[in-house]
Amino acid sequence: MDETQNKAQDNSTHKIGIYLWIWGLLFVLSFFSYMVDWFAFQGLLRWSLILFFMFLKAGLIMAFFMHLFWERYALVNVLLWPMTAIACFIALMAAEAQYTVFTRLLYFFIGG
Amino acid sequence: MSDNTLNNLPDGFKGMSHDMGSDQTAFKGVQWGKVMMWIFLLSDTFVFSCFLISYMKGRASTVVDWPNTSEVFSLHVGDVPVPLLLIAIMTFVLITSSGTMALAVKYGYERNRKMCAWLILATAIGGLTFVGMQIFEWSKLIHEGVRPWENPFGAKQFGSFFFMITGFHGTHVSIGVIFLFIFARKTFRGDFDTGKRGYFTTMKSDYVAIEILGLYWHFVDLVWVFIFAFFYLW
Numbered sequence A: 001m002d003e004t005q006n007k008a009q010d011n012s013t014h015k016i017g018i019y020l021w022i023w024g025l026l027f028v029l030s031f032f033s034y035m036v037d038w039f040a041f042q043g044l045l046r047w048s049l050i051l052f053f054m055f056l057k058a059g060l061i062m063a064f065f066m067h068l069f070w071e072r073y074a075l076v077n078v079l080l081w082p083m084t085a086i087a088c089f090i091a092l093m094a095a096e097a098q099y100t101v102f103t104r105l106l107y108f109f110i111g112g
Numbered sequence B: 001m002s003d004n005t006l007n008n009l010p011d012g013f014k015g016m017s018h019d020m021g022s023d024q025t026a027f028k029g030v031q032w033g034k035v036m037m038w039i040f041l042l043s044d045t046f047v048f049s050c051f052l053i054s055y056m057k058g059r060a061s062t063v064v065d066w067p068n069t070s071e072v073f074s075l076h077v078g079d080v081p082v083p084l085l086l087i088a089i090m091t092f093v094l095i096t097s098s099g100t101m102a103l104a105v106k107y108g109y110e111r112n113r114k115m116c117a118w119l120i121l122a123t124a125i126g127g128l129t130f131v132g133m134q135i136f137e138w139s140k141l142i143h144e145g146v147r148p149w150e151n152p153f154g155a156k157q158f159g160s161f162f163f164m165i166t167g168f169h170g171t172h173v174s175i176g177v178i179f180l181f182i183f184a185r186k187t188f189r190g191d192f193d194t195g196k197r198g199y200f201t202t203m204k205s206d207y208v209a210i211e212i213l214g215l216y217w218h219f220v221d222l223v224w225v226f227i228f229a230f231f232y233l234w
Helices: A002-009 A016-038 A043-065 A073-080 A083-110 B003-007 B012-021 B032-061 B085-109 B113-143 B157-189 B208-233
Strands: B075-077 B080-082
Touching (some): A016 B208, A073 B012, A073 B032, B032 B157, B032 B208, B075 B085, B085 B113
16 A cells, blocks of 8 residues: 555655665766777677666666656556657668668769 | 545556546646656657667768777877767766756655755756866867868768767757756745746746656756767767
């Protein structure tokens, strides 16, 4: 019952510890993603590490700083499902970029 | 809506179907201003996504080498070039300000007026520092000959994407800083305790406004996470 009451009142305050933990984690993760560049990792390792730290940071910010973790599912779903449209757009444009670079190489250097 | 109705709402996915299918308010117990801010941030997400996707497309389809951001954005400490130093500091400043904002929201709901106001002010100063460093970065690059149509480091598209993306983000930060200063003043004055009516809206002030402002500020930080990853690190 306590939990539902907290959710319904919505302006429930959370313990300061959770904010400080997330804050600290964000610093550590940012430091790690900077280290990716510092040690000049290349290729697949670099990209996967960058994405990993990026999504972790974004998730922490949204879930705890922006309170999505405590919001009602109706709101959370309305916010997160449109992201699939962005994912589709990324896939489409990645394919388009491949095609553009292919035609450029073909016509600029090989000469059609 | 009475507190009793709200307390008896189911949670999770069941609660979602309950909210959406009840032929009433969809987001029960969520203050309307907060929903509106979320909808705005969702549309802003699409704008920034379009910028970053066009950057991806531009960078992936150029046949000229992309400038090495590690070197382009390095700063000299003494004689040693440190890669991405300024960008790293900017990232830490923005995260710091995000943290102070999160605490400001917490203290706002606890009706701790002074603490809340000081934390908002600290957030504003953090944001101002960030904008200042961005101005420094822009002028440095412009000095080195980076333009939206050309640059001495590599692919020509680099400049237009850089100025467009960081410029749009910087605008968001600047607008946020203005609002943070306004809200710091309102909080110090006690508007949210007395329920003083807003100048433009004529509605009663409430501490939920701090959370709404916080959402915007955290979003600015969120966008920077993506810009940092894709534009500077990739």
